[in-house]
Amino acid sequence: MTVGPVARDQATAGFFDGTANGQFLLRHCPSCGAVSAPQAAQCERCAATDLDWQAARGDATLISWTVAHGRPGTDPVVACIAELAEGPWWWSCVEDCSPDQLRPGAPLRIEFRRSGPQDETVPVFTLIAEVDPSLFSRWDRGGQGSAAAAGRSRGRRPARGRACAADPR
Amino acid sequence: MTADRPGLTPADLRPARRPVICGLGMTELGKVYGRTPAQFAADAVRLAAADAGLALGDVDGLLVSSGVTNGVHLDLQLDLGLNNLGLLSEVQAYGSTAGAMVQQAAMAVMSGMATAVACVWADAPLRQGVSGSAAYGSAGRVPSGWRGLSAATGMFSANQMYALAARRHMLRFGTTSDQLGAIAVAQRDWAALNPRAQLRDRITLDDYHASRWIAEPFHLLDCCLVSNGGIAVIVTTADRAAGLRQPPVWVRGWAQAHPGHSGRRFDDFGLVTGAATAGPAALRMAGVELADIDVAELYDCYTYTLLVTLEDYGFCAKGEGGPFAASGVLGPEGKLKVNTGGGQLSSYYLWGMTPLSEAVIQARGQAGDRQVAQHDLVLVSGNGGVLDHHSTLILAAAS
DSSP states (O other), X not given: OOSOOOBOOTTTHHHHHHHHTTOXXXXXXTTTOOEEOTTOSSOTTTXXXXXXXXXXXXXXXXXXXEEEOOSTTSOOEEEEEEEETTSOEEEEEEETOOGGGOOTXXXXXXXXXXXXXXXXXXXXXXXXXXXXXXXXXXXXHXXXXXXXXXXXXXOSOOOSSOTTBOOOO | OOOOOOOOOGGGSOGGGOEXXXXXXXXXXXXXXXXXXXXXXXXXXXXXXXXXXXXXXXOOEEEEEESTTOOOXXXXXXXXXXXXXXXXXXXXXXXXXXXXXXXXXHHHHHHTSXXXXXXXXXXXXXXXXXXHHHHHSOTTSOOBHHXXXXXXXXXXXXXXXHHHHHHHHHHHHOOOHHHHHHHHHHHHHHHTTOTTOXXXXXXXXXXXXXXXXXXXXXXXXXBOOOOBEEEEEEEEEHHHHTTSSSOOEEEEEEEEEOOOOTTSOOTTXXXXXXXXXXXXXXXXXXXXXXXXXXXXXXXXXXXXXXXXXXXXXXXXXXXXHHHHHTTTOSSTTSSSEEOTTOHHHHTOOOTTHHXXXXXXXXXXXXXXXXXXXXXXXXEEEEEXXXXXXXXXXXXXXXX
8 A cells, every 4th residue: 555545525626636637736826827736725826716727747846854653563654845846835755765865955756646446546756866966977078968858867666565655764 | 024913912901900810720630541621621620710719600701622632612611510601712723722712811801801711721632551642643534635635645643744844944954853852851851840740750862862763853752742631720800819819920911923834835834933923022012022031931842843932932043943952051950941840842731731831830939849030921832733823921920
């Protein structure tokens, strides 16, 4: 089991429709253009209540994290706050990472998981492996690839199972 | 940050009409089983009335609140036989509730709608044979909605959310685990002097580091206790308190602040709290300066909460709470008298009633071995949600 079960309610129905389709939906304000958090009942900038849904790109950066230790015999979980590329913050977990890899501003990617076939799909974060900066200069000299492309490349593929578990220390 | 809100203050009143705390009632606290939150609450009000020298029937205002069990309600008036109330309400502002209740009671007696208002908070999350974390956990419930979504990805408890706040403070300001540990050690030294404290054995920084991880950067000894029990205070006017049993404690200034960003973007999350606004506002209302404060009883659900509150009230500069806390300024031998009963970390965890009860005891001069010599002005904080809600009281010993 990668994430826990969660049930939809009236307030979250639209959001879970999005996650079922692999989309993280934000609230977009047609009148002022601002993007608000999915939970927003009104535009966070102009207070308009007639909001659209807008799919997030899926990129985020790490704001803060905690390695949360549960009962003996359970794996620790890395819980985090991340800033989505569109601006809102989201509280979730970072899958399959070693806490040593975490630093503020670390690039993250939204992935979707669910507890079981009957459960709602929930967004989690994975850490995008960063390339050693010394490699950039070597590639630049050799004219191979670009730093931007290197930065975008996915690093470790999350192992199956225990998606949110941190590597034991 | 917010506009000045000029209004009537206790200093504007004739001295006889000033709001004062005249009674304090505390049940047995801690691992006390077999009583419901409502029973603890009723006992606390009876004890507070007796402490004040009032008959129970003299209480004509009642404000009630509870913690995770949500077990104290308006029918407490029936349990107490109080059928002639001019004020009755449940109050809920999480950890800032105790302060909020005293503020509401003070305004009620100032206006004359009630003359003796009991403010009571009680909870009984601990059950025999069940761990404290289970008592405060959400095990067994099927999570739903936005909160359920957080829980599904591992955000189970306040421990994690405050740990995220503490981490942010560490990242921004370089605050260290040793500095958080210094707070735990200093408060245990105070608790050793408090007969009511649940944990009275002194600890070292090594003990702190050896305690198990809860949610990094928090060890077990960064986290508050879990306690059963009830505490009540009675607020009346100075003229009414004059003939009663206890030295009155003047409620001289107060304020609240509700940044309320939990779960949403808040660029100051973990860095600045509602104390930064409520503190100066309460001091202004009381007509005193921070430097005049003799004793501070601060909400310390975690070591970090105490640290950031010290900064926001201005006891040290923003970002310097870590070095300040570790400088030896805390503890019975330190020059800043903070959390003199051991706080929520070491004495008992009755939410905002923990700092409030110790403040009343100190202001009266009844703290025994841990009594602070100079105790004319006592600052009390309350903090609720995940740094979402804040209350400040400035209490003054009767002169």
